Amino acid sequence: MNRPLALHLVVIAALAAAFFVLPDYHSGNLARIMVLAVYAMGYNLAFGYTGLLSLGHALFFAAGMYGLALSMQHLSLTAIPALMVALIASALVAGITGALALRTRGVAFMIVTLMFAQAGYLTALYFVQYTRGDEGFVLPQAVRQIAGVDLSSAMGRYFAALILFSVTLLIIGALVRAPFGRTLIAIRENEARATMLGYDVQRRKWLALVASGTISGMAGAAYALLFGYAGASFAAVPYSIFPLLYVLLGGAGTTLGPLVGAVFMFYLIDLSSGVTDAYMLVAGVVLVLLTLFLPQGLLGTLRKRWVPWLP
């Protein structure tokens, strides 16, 4: 077995064990963190691996979240079919967004994706009778279950999050080592050279964005399902910025960077909010320091200095 796969399995096993070791408060946090990490892993596929700096991933997160929550709430679907709806919705939204936004590059791409996400947010507000806008709506506990497992229980929720996280990690781990993933990295490194080797760069970027948006959408759906709430604030600008921060902190283009970044940010805000009201300021300062001194993020630096095989 190769080292990256072994490392991923160890991380998954450690997370499984953590549930039984950690106090309830922290395992509750960790469930949330794993879902956010999946969101960031989707983002990392576009940004970290393909070099597509999107500022609009909240659109895909929200597409999955609303795909699941609205179809459960208004069409009375059960969790599995609703997850399917979420998958299709986020893939579709990412496909359309990608087809249009990928006509631009660099700063223009950032702005176009930001605008798309803003349009998504406004759409969620516009259909207030279904979405309840910023206030959002709660999914009743009774429907939040799969095959009899109560996803609102601490254990059900934790292990559902862990399964989603594990599947995503293993898929991404395999993907970035496969020829397709290597090509995405090549596109990030030097798009002109990749084109002049005969790679259809435009198509591959689109595929990467669709995969990225779909993974982020599944995180949105899981968030609604596990925490029982969907609201338009998840479609707003901050939710497009969070995965970027997690990825930058943890290490762009590393498979485990999103998890590390999400843990780090979550507890940074959690701890600093206990100390001061200006907790966002503390978070901001730490971020500035990290980007100044560890521009490749925690795992990116680790890989560069000490562990070259780190996936």
Next chain:
Amino acid sequence: MATVILETRGLTKTYAGVQANTDIDFDLPEGQIRALIGPNGAGKTTFVGMLCGRIPVTRGKVIFDGRDISGLPAHKRITLGIAYTFQITSVFAGLSVHENIALAARRAGGNAARVTETLERVGLADRADQTAGDLSYGHQRILEIGMGLAQSPRLFILDEPTQGLAESEVAAFKTLITGLKNTTILLIEHNMSVVMETADYITVLDQGMTLAEGTPDAIRANRAVRAAYLGTADA
């Protein structure tokens, strides 16, 4: 007579008023090593850029292997069997030397054996694990040539490949290029010793137009060429 692998008809490029290429008709027989020379700004890079689809044409046709490829995007032209090295070195700086070659070979259907063989051939086998961006300038250029070779192209276009190479590396390049089988070569080159020793035939561009074509001897003897280009160097 050998079949023509590449031809252009009336190929023209205008950059916001600058006429970089004007009505170039060009025929390249299969298997030939053709040098494309001309003074700075003559339009050489523009010309080959239009051949491989990097630079959109203003007007004119490109025919590769009997097929009009004028409407094809660059990546499709490459997959027909064209390889291209940039005038300004362009490798995947953050990836290993091995990965650079592998990316080139894989798209062209090459396997791991071809990657190893190419690394040996260009003398980068012992640097295979180094990051491409950490290589010396000369080695990066050689790497880029290796990426072209790994594609086993039918037509290999090289834009000033020996620029910045050491004498010994230039000599190795000459040997490499003349030893290639089944590959037609279009070589933009300022180094006259490379041109005269490797080329079967030479095309001289000047101010975006074909000034002369002929064998190395004929070009050396051509007065118009000497006036436009070789003049000071040769006289």
